Amino acid sequence: MVQSMRETERKYEVPSPADTSWLPELERVDGVAAVVDRSPEELDAVYYDTDDLRLSGSSAVLRRRTGGADAGWHLKLPLSGDSREEIRSPLTDTVPDALLDLTRSRTRGAELTPVVRIRSTRQVRHLVDADGTLRAELCVDSVRAESLRVDGRHAAWNELEVELAEDADPALLDAVEKKLRKKGIARAHSPSKLVRALDETVTTTAEASDRSDGSDGSAVRDPELAGAQVLAYVREQIRALTALDPAVRRDRPDAVHKMRVACRRLRSCLRSYRSVLDRDATDEIRRELKWLAGELGAERDQEVLMERLSGEIEALPGELVLGPVAARLRVWNVVDSTESHLRSLDALGSRRYLDLLDSLDALVERPPLRAKAAKDARKVLARAVLKEYGRLAGRMTDALELSPGPERDVALHEARKAAKKVRYATEVARPALGKPAKRLGKRVKAVQKVLGDHQDSVVARGALRDLAVVAQTAGEAGFTWGLLYGTEQARAQNSERELPALWDLASAPGLRKKLDR
Incomplete structure (x- = not known):
């Protein structure tokens, strides 16, 4: 069983965990009455990724952590701003199947293996209001990272995390940051421990792939040219498609609709701009996008229909509702919605779907540009x-x-x-x-x-x-x-x-x- 929560935090550079001269400043933040010390923690996390780091490349994180109050498997997926969704699963020896499914749009089925081990000595403090209610958690970490690849390099640093409590006002993060900046504490350059650990411990030899557009690449990069404009839109929709996959698998509200719209936008773009991207390369992708949208369509159509009909029944005066109308509608919806959701899951679990995602990646990595792309x-x-x-x-x-x-x-x-x-x-x-x-x-x-x-x-x-x-x-x-x-x-x-x-x-x-x- 997995659990999901929203995590909103910011990270900062701190020279030494022993230096706490900045702490009194935080008691002057509006809404914070006290900074309360908590017990220190020893955390040990092993981070998993593919050989070519597909998860971290898409700003996702998968780790197995021991120590602390939330030991277990954690999958972190990016949201907007400072927020991420953290999906937790109980501690096991291998990656839970439920989390493997949620990473599939990013990994494309490639094997996940340990890439980095990160151990942290954590000093925890709570920022509480006058009623003693937690508003934010402040953690100062002494971090030791070790590459689990062949090179086996090490790195160490200190950092400060400020994580917003559930239902707390996001403006609190700005107020805390203002006090920290006055004390010379700046934002961390890396968005996560994993990114910094990879930067400092992993040697990569991958080079950017050559473009096959038959030009100097300006049609891909110059925003004044048609090729760059169209490809920017295509990339945006591919990111949306990949990011929405876990939400569809977990039957989150409106996720199927948004993923289906991303399919339609891609199909439409590839059709409308055939003068920019060669249809010999894009027509097959369009057919596969149509297939995926169709598989998702049954579930989305059922959602729309149920919302429409149930709203009309609720709007009727009681004397005009004869018989078990609402109950019959609910029974009909349970049967149809269950079948349609299974159809969506079957599509997302297929090799055909992963091949489509690979084809979309190849499309933007080596775009089949026509002459008008450079116009x-x-x-x-x-x-x-x-x-x-x-x-x-x-x-x-x-x-x-x-x-x-x-x-x-x-x-x-x-x-x-x-x-x-x-x-x-x-x-x-x-x-x-x-x-x-x-x-x-x-x-x-x-x-x-x-x-x-x-x-x-x-x-x-x-x-x-x-x-x-x-x-x-x-x-x-x-x-x-x-x-x-x-x-x-x-x-x-x-x-x-x-x-x-x-x-x-x-x-x-x-x-x-x-x-x-």
């Missing part, structure tokens, strides 16, 4: 956005000319997918095109939102009909299911009425002309 980003990216917009305009014209019914529902769904492509294309282009791209993206997003609500209504009506049939077979009243079906029909009609005005705003000629200047 001015504004012109190349604007042309790609306008091309996608033209496809959307055609879809919208076709859909709006159809009469309400199943054929129009399908056409509006196709228009929705085209709107997403335009919006994602504007995201790639925003650093180069600025406000015009942002404005177009915002207006197309409004169109996409209405089209999305319409499609959700189409899907919801299908589910409601199925639920009504099952309820009727069980001898339950069908009134409420019919009422909900009618509610969804009305929502779809409202979406169709809203759509023309929103499309007029998104299709204003002046909006597009500003992109092409």
